[in-house]
Amino acid sequence: MQTETRHYAFTRNIPVEDGHDIVVAGGGPGGAAAAICAGRLGAKVLLIEQLGCLGGAGTSALVSAWSDMGDGERMIVGGLMREIIEEMHVRKAYKPNISTDEWRKKLHGGMGYNPEKLKLLLDELCAKAGVEVRFFTKVIDADVSAAGGRVNGVVVNNIEGHRYIKAKAFVDATGDAALSVLCGVKAREAGRDTKYIMAPTLCAVQAGIDGEVFKTRAQQAAVHKAIADGFFTQRDRHVPGIFRWGRDKAIMNAGHLFGTDALDCRSLSDGMAKGRKFVAEYTEFFRKYVKGCENMEYVATGALLGIRESRRIVGEYELNYADFTARRWFPDQIAVYNKSVDMHVHDCSDGQWERYTTQFLERDRTKAGEYYGIPYGILVPKGSVNLWVAGRCNSSDLRLHAAIRDQPACYMMGEAAGAAAVQSIRTGRPAAGLNTETLVETLRKNGAYLPQPSLSKTMTRGGCSVERE
Numbered sequence: 001m002q003t004e005t006r007h008y009a010f011t012r013n014i015p016v017e018d019g020h021d022i023v024v025a026g027g028g029p030g031g032a033a034a035a036i037c038a039g040r041l042g043a044k045v046l047l048i049e050q051l052g053c054l055g056g057a058g059t060s061a062l063v064s065a066w067s068d069m070g071d072g073e074r075m076i077v078g079g080l081m082r083e084i085i086e087e088m089h090v091r092k093a094y095k096p097n098i099s100t101d102e103w104r105k106k107l108h109g110g111m112g113y114n115p116e117k118l119k120l121l122l123d124e125l126c127a128k129a130g131v132e133v134r135f136f137t138k139v140i141d142a143d144v145s146a147a148g149g150r151v152n153g154v155v156v157n158n159i160e161g162h163r164y165i166k167a168k169a170f171v172d173a174t175g176d177a178a179l180s181v182l183c184g185v186k187a188r189e190a191g192r193d194t195k196y197i198m199a200p201t202l203c204a205v206q207a208g209i210d211g212e213v214f215k216t217r218a219q220q221a222a223v224h225k226a227i228a229d230g231f232f233t234q235r236d237r238h239v240p241g242i243f244r245w246g247r248d249k250a251i252m253n254a255g256h257l258f259g260t261d262a263l264d265c266r267s268l269s270d271g272m273a274k275g276r277k278f279v280a281e282y283t284e285f286f287r288k289y290v291k292g293c294e295n296m297e298y299v300a301t302g303a304l305l306g307i308r309e310s311r312r313i314v315g316e317y318e319l320n321y322a323d324f325t326a327r328r329w330f331p332d333q334i335a336v337y338n339k340s341v342d343m344h345v346h347d348c349s350d351g352q353w354e355r356y357t358t359q360f361l362e363r364d365r366t367k368a369g370e371y372y373g374i375p376y377g378i379l380v381p382k383g384s385v386n387l388w389v390a391g392r393c394n395s396s397d398l399r400l401h402a403a404i405r406d407q408p409a410c411y412m413m414g415e416a417a418g419a420a421a422v423q424s425i426r427t428g429r430p431a432a433g434l435n436t437e438t439l440v441e442t443l444r445k446n447g448a449y450l451p452q453p454s455l456s457k458t459m460t461r462g463g464c465s466v467e468r469e
């Protein structure tokens with residue numbers, strides 16, 4: 001039985017704040033990169049973050065691991081992301097004696113990192129770039145011109161109440177496309193536009209691991225053994241596992257929260273409570289079944305769920321699975337990446353496990369020297385004047401999204417969105433009409449690896465519009 005939704009309308013006079021060139025909503029990988037890049041290019045940037053630190057999934061959600069930075073021959077992740085990776089190495093944020101080949105060269109390599117050191121580094125980078133960061137603040141509404149679709153300002157809320165903030169350009173890095181939807185942008189919603197949805201996970205910091213004994217490859221066999229023994233509450237064979245970042249510390253990514261709707265507050269709330277129970281259960285699993293984890297103890301759980309998908313905008317281009325299989329390059333690509341299609345299991349069935357292992361571990365596995373382009377158009381809502389997105393709310397189809405939702409790709413998208421916003425302000429060209437040749441050249445100057453042999457002044461448009469697994 002459906003209950004009637006009642007609405008309450010209210011009017012309020014709130015302070016107006018002016019003087020910012022760019023407002024970035026969300027301080028995760030995409031938002032932090034957009035703000036830092038735009039600040040370095042001379043823009044006056046306000047970065048809004050609902051929690052008390054930057055880094056998003058990599059810090060607040062404790063998904064503190066990076067992967068797929070090299071293609072087996074060279075490092076393909078460049079720009080600000082490469083700068084962060086290298087600086088984190090200098091600050092000893094990875095496991096002891098780690099080889100630089102893990103990120104500069106290794107195919108499908110990856111490593112855990114200390115999330116506290118990333119928080120501090122992002123604070124420092126923002127301060128040095130002149131970015132104003134406003135923590136504990138959230139965008140709750142947007143003011144968009146009826147004619148032309150220009151975003152004039154956003155309404156934010158924090159301990160000081162409501163405030164209307166004007167700016168010349170805006171970047172939506174909320175992950176959930178929250179600002180874009182407030183601006184009237186069309187978006188795909190996981191679990192609504194398609195029956196498929198990748199479940200989130202609640203990650204945790206673990207201590208007490210014997211790094212001399214623990215072997216990453218031993219984890220999957222241990223999962224199968226524990227399932228056969230009837231150990232788990234949930235018969236989930238897909239366990240991303242432990243990613244070490246210290247001598248005896250790591251992050252644990254385990255326990256899919258199937259049925260969680262990332263766009264429903266009650267569902268998210270239930271997911272957090274259930275996730276904490278899973279963290280305790282998987283801690284006991286590692287102690288019992290995995291050598292080197294006998295004395296493992298979890299220290300903290302994430303303040304956010306590790307959300308894998310919620311909303312994706314419909315943009316000027318929709319990057320799709322056919323682009324992935326063709327390893328397609330674009331003249332307007334703002335990044336290249338080589339992550340395989342990592343679409344997690346949707347339930348505990350044999351069919352989903354077979355689908356995942358066949359797809360991710362075999363059929364869709366990129367090989368040495370292979371990568372695909374990420375075009376500018378996936379950051380631009382259709383017809384956008386002064387709004388961009390960065391991060392996992394980009395315009396991509398179901399499968400391809402499962403490849404580019406990872407943090408390195410989100411950082412690179414964020415850097416491109418920040419540079420594009422600055423270019424738009426200075427040239428007067430709208431987001432959907434930007435000179436992409438100039439944008440690519442700017443990113444190259446800042447260290448991005450963009451090997452496309454020819455450039456174009458106009459973006460690639462179109463792409464797939466059919467959702468299917």
